[in-house]
Amino acid sequence: MAELKLVNVKKVYDNKVVSVEDFNLEIRDKEFLVLVGPSGCGKSTTLRMIAGLEEISSGDLYIGDKRVNDVPPKDRNIAMVFQNYALYPHMDVYNNMAFGLKLRKFKKDEIKKRVDNAAKILGLENLLNRKPKALSGGQRQRVALGRAIVRDAEVFLMDEPLSNLDAKLRVQMRAEIQKLHSRLQTTTIYVTHDQTEAMTMATRLVVMKDGIIQQVGAPKEVYDEPDNVFVGGFIGSPAMNFLNGKLIGNYFIMDDVKLLVPDGRLKILKERGYDGKDIILGIRPEDINDEQVFLDFSPETKVNASVEVAELMGAEIILYSQVNNQSFVARIDSRFNITAGDTIDLAFDLSKAHFFDKETELRIK
Amino acid sequence: MIDQLRKIYSTLQVYKDSSDELGIDYKWFTTDNHEVIGIRNDELTSKDISLLTAFLSPYNVKFPNPTDVEGKWRKLIFSTEPIEGEKEWKPSNPFRFVYFSFNKDQVEPILFKDAIEALFDKQVSILWHNEHEGFIIEQQMVDEDSISYDQIIDILMSDLYVKINFFVGPYKKDVNDLSLHYKSLTNVANQVFQYTNKSVVTYVDAIPFILTKQTDEGLRLDISKTILHEYIYDEETIKMIETFFECNLNLSETAKVLHLHRNSLQYRLDRFVDKTGIDIRQFHNAMTVSLALLARK
Ligand SMILES: Nc1ncnc2c1ncn2[C@@H]1O[C@H](COP(=O)(O)OP(=O)(O)O)[C@@H](O)[C@H]1O
Ligand SMILES: [Mg+2]
Numbered sequence: 001m002a003e004l005k006l007v008n009v010k011k012v013y014d015n016k017v018v019s020v021e022d023f024n025l026e027i028r029d030k031e032f033l034v035l036v037g038p039s040g041c042g043k044s045t046t047l048r049m050i051a052g053l054e055e056i057s058s059g060d061l062y063i064g065d066k067r068v069n070d071v072p073p074k075d076r077n078i079a080m081v082f083q084n085y086a087l088y089p090h091m092d093v094y095n096n097m098a099f100g101l102k103l104r105k106f107k108k109d110e111i112k113k114r115v116d117n118a119a120k121i122l123g124l125e126n127l128l129n130r131k132p133k134a135l136s137g138g139q140r141q142r143v144a145l146g147r148a149i150v151r152d153a154e155v156f157l158m159d160e161p162l163s164n165l166d167a168k169l170r171v172q173m174r175a176e177i178q179k180l181h182s183r184l185q186t187t188t189i190y191v192t193h194d195q196t197e198a199m200t201m202a203t204r205l206v207v208m209k210d211g212i213i214q215q216v217g218a219p220k221e222v223y224d225e226p227d228n229v230f231v232g233g234f235i236g237s238p239a240m241n242f243l244n245g246k247l248i249g250n251y252f253i254m255d256d257v258k259l260l261v262p263d264g265r266l267k268i269l270k271e272r273g274y275d276g277k278d279i280i281l282g283i284r285p286e287d288i289n290d291e292q293v294f295l296d297f298s299p300e301t302k303v304n305a306s307v308e309v310a311e312l313m314g315a316e317i318i319l320y321s322q323v324n325n326q327s328f329v330a331r332i333d334s335r336f337n338i339t340a341g342d343t344i345d346l347a348f349d350l351s352k353a354h355f356f357d358k359e360t361e362l363r364i365k
Numbered sequence: 366m367i368d369q370l371r372k373i374y375s376t377l378q379v380y381k382d383s384s385d386e387l388g389i390d391y392k393w394f395t396t397d398n399h400e401v402i403g404i405r406n407d408e409l410t411s412k413d414i415s416l417l418t419a420f421l422s423p424y425n426v427k428f429p430n431p432t433d434v435e436g437k438w439r440k441l442i443f444s445t446e447p448i449e450g451e452k453e454w455k456p457s458n459p460f461r462f463v464y465f466s467f468n469k470d471q472v473e474p475i476l477f478k479d480a481i482e483a484l485f486d487k488q489v490s491i492l493w494h495n496e497h498e499g500f501i502i503e504q505q506m507v508d509e510d511s512i513s514y515d516q517i518i519d520i521l522m523s524d525l526y527v528k529i530n531f532f533v534g535p536y537k538k539d540v541n542d543l544s545l546h547y548k549s550l551t552n553v554a555n556q557v558f559q560y561t562n563k564s565v566v567t568y569v570d571a572i573p574f575i576l577t578k579q580t581d582e583g584l585r586l587d588i589s590k591t592i593l594h595e596y597i598y599d600e601e602t603i604k605m606i607e608t609f610f611e612c613n614l615n616l617s618e619t620a621k622v623l624h625l626h627r628n629s630l631q632y633r634l635d636r637f638v639d640k641t642g643i644d645i646r647q648f649h650n651a652m653t654v655s656l657a658l659l660a661r662k
Contacts, residue, residue: 015559015662038624040604053468053528073471073526080526082519089510090486099483100524103476133510147523234624327626 002064002077002154002187003029004050009059011045011211019045020211023059028204030185032178036198037208037234043191046208047157050189052076063155074104079151083160085144087132093119094128097146111150118149121183137169138176145180156188162197174201195235199223207231225354229361232282232354238318241288241328243281244358247274252281252350254324260300262351269355272364279364280356285318287349288330290338294347301348305330310338321346367402376405394421428493429478435490438502441540442492442547455540459505462547463514464532464554466498471527480521484512500547505536514565530558535568560662577659585660592657594641603658605633606645610655614646 009023020042027033035043048054050061052073061068068076087096097115106114119125122142132140141161148156161177162170178201181188192198198205199219207214207222207230215227219235226232232240245254247269252259259281261269269275289295295302305321305328312334319330319338330346338344355364371377380393380401391403394417401424409417431439437454467477474496481501482489493499512520514531521527532554537546550568553575557566560574577585589597596602605623609630612618620627638644645651 013562039622048528051526053471053522053526080523082522084513084515084519085523086512086516086520088483088520089512091483103479103524239624 003027003062004155004187004189005060005062006046006050007060007062009046009049009061010057011042011049011054012057018211020049022212025206025213025216027187027189029187032181032188032190032201032203034198034202034205035189035191035208036195036202036205037193037214039193041208042211043193043208044159045211047159047189047191050155051078051080051157077154078157079148079153079155080157080159081144081148081161082158083163085141085161085164087140087143087147089132092129092131093124093135093143093146096132096143097150100147101150114150114152115146118146121149121180122146137165138172141165141169141173142176145177149180149184154187156186156190158188159191160193161190163192163194170197177201196237199235207234209234225363225365226282227363229280229282229356232356232363236284238285238329238331240282240284242356243283243323243326243328245279245281247277247279247355249275252279252355254326257303257324258300259303259348259350265350265353265355269364274355274357274364278358280358280361281353282356282363283328283348283350283353285329285331287352288328288332289347289349290330290332290336290344291347294349295345298347298349301350303346303348305344305346307338307340307342307344309340310342319346366396367400370402370404374404374408376403376408378403392417393424394418395424396421428474428496429491432488432490434488435492438490438492442543456504459536459538461503461505461536462534462550463501463503464499464534464550465501465529466554466558467527467529469497471497472525476525477521477527480525481517484517484520494551500550518564529564531565532557532571533565533567560659573656573659577656580660589657589661592641592643592654593661596637596641597661602633602637605630606637606654607658609634609645610651614648614651616646 004025004027006023006025006027009020010018011020012018023046035046037043045054049056052068052071056069063076063078088099091099094115097118098111101111101114115128116125119128122145124139124142124146127135127139132143135143144161158177162173165173174197177190190201202219204216204218205222206216209230215222215231217225222231223235226235226240229242233242243254245252245257247253247261250261250266252261269279303323305319305323307319307321308327309320311318311320315334317332317334317338319332321328321330332338332346356362357364367377367379376391378391380403390407391405392409392414393401393403395401402421404417438456441454474493478489478491481491485503490502491499492502514533518529518531521529532550534546534550537543553568553571556578557571557574561570563570580588593603605619605625608622609616609619612622616630617627619625620630623630625633634644634646643650643654645654
């Protein structure tokens with residue numbers, strides 16, 4: 001079991017690309033930590049620095065109490081699973097799991113003990129003599145995990161291990177990996193560009209952009225209280241809406257559209273000196289309602305919107321609309337038949353909305 | 366110093382490149398100038414060895430023993446004239462040279478070879494340039510179980526804790542001009558990874574890099590300035606354009622990868638047209654901009 005610590009870690013590649021910067025993070029023992037962010041934001045680079053596959057340009061990395069910057073990867077007590085993961089096509093399941101240990105000259109009975117144990121954990125006992133070709137997609141993935149488990153490592157590093165799978169298998173494997181983690185309790189650092197995967201799997205997540213940490217927190221924390229516009233927009237699907245306007249008096253104003261700001265938020269905005277200033281309103285699609293009760297209850301946060309596209313998703317409709325020439329998305333119950341071209345009233349639940357500074361894009365709090 | 370040593374040890378050889386065999390019947394040392402020299406074991410007493418290690422560092426890399434077939438390949442590639450009396454050996458299948466490199470000291474050559482042979486499930490010829498670079502000679506075969514080099518990288522990364530780059534040469538049938546082919550592949554392999562951060566690059570991928578590289582630096586800079594205008598230093602736009610190319614000029618796909626709305630991507634591409642007069646939604650324009658981007662590197 002192990003904790004990890006990254007202190008001011010930075011990576012500059014040979015071509016002078018700064019790919020990770022100011023990276024400070026403590027990873028707790030037994031945690032399932034997810035690094036998430038758009039492609040190119042430095043997730044893999046970070047993971048590879050932890051693994052020792054990529055040199056750390058500056059800063060310190062600790063595993064447990066030991067600074068490991070100069071410890072070769074094979075001595076860091078880690079096990080890894082990657083995106084283009086495959087099995088040795090000509091070896092059976094047993095040997096696929098055993099091979100990494102064989103290369104490292106482990107004793108035969110130690111290898112057998114570890115492989116049998118991993119097979120038991122993963123329910124692969126009856127498949128040990130099968131070749132990869134004769135396995136289902138899910139079974140192959142489990143063998144891939146088994147290859148990491150036999151390492152008996154203190155830390156698992158996984159880089160988008162599910163992104164080459166079809167949607168159904170991906171969902172199934174998410175659950176499987178979580179189950180495995182709760183059983184083995186091995187500290188895990190998991191990289192994905194998929195925010196849904198991050199939200200469903202993480203004990204804590206780290207949102208990254210352009211090589212810099214944007215926010216660290218439990219999934220719900222990050223979802224409910226995004227630190228900035230990027231995090232608000234990246235986490236959650238459909239994405240949070242952002243509307244530009246001004247705070248005047250008690251209202252968020254977009255030209256001729258006025259939304260009453262609830263007391264609590266208003267107090268903070270005024271204290272921070274935003275009266276009369278440009279600000280950004282962030283509101284999630286599910287916090288926009290069309291039900292009559294809501295509309296009656298919130299006469300001053302009502303918007304009359306023209307519907308451009310209405311996607312029926314079964315129990316709900318995703319509406320793409322405009323207000324004051326700014327696009328937004330709403331997610332509402334599909335009780336009524338709404339179609340493109342309709343004009344409808346929508347109530348914005350401003351008690352759940354956030355306000356962001358126009359310049360810094362940081363949440364005003 | 367090497368010359369002086371050679372007077373004492375007639376079997377001394379300097380290990381420069383793959384034309385020398387780094388056999389186990391030699392004892393290897395590195396000099397202060399990082400040259401690797403070898404002296405045959407039967408010419409060394411234990412006293413000699415202690416003396417030599419006093420001013421040379423023993424070089425402990427263990428290479429796999431060269432196989433017969435590897436020897437034959439070496440002859441094909443490196444010897445200038447056919448060896449008298451010997452019937453010339455030829456590979457039976459089409460083959461390709463696959464350059465590999467990994468970080469120094471991450472894995473021993475012997476382990477690497479074991480793993481590669483396990484992946485291909487047969488003996489594989491490897492010509493080592495040094496302890497972390499060389500060529501795998503891959504014989505073409507019909508094998509439904511075969512796996513890609515991207516997968517090989519990820520497998521070996523988790524088994525051997527090593528990060529590898531592959532430059533995959535084209536398949537060849539005949540062995541004429543093999544020496545030239547080998548040299549030119551080596552040359553390209555040494556440059557190609559400066560232009561990309563992909564770990565697997567094929568010969569086809571590399572062609573634009575190679576051609577761009579032929580142009581002199583002044584002209585390259587001029588081209589990229591002329592084509593890209595002020596965007597030459599605008600990393601965000603350049604990333605957008607590169608992603609657009611990687612997505613085969615598909616707007617929706619690009620918008621998805623970049624987390625942009627399709628309309629705002631359209632808008633940015635329109636603005637690029639306004640500023641440069643070039644619409645990269647058209648293939649021939651895309652090609653020009655793509656080369657200008659390479660020229661900039
Ligand atoms: N080997 C490399 N050489 C140079 N630049 C690289 C290399 N690998 C990644 N990069 C750059 O570093 C940045 C982060 O890449 P990466 O860590 O792969 O991001 P992610 O995994 O989040 O998609 C990108 O700008 C990428 O182009
Ligand atoms: Mg990545």
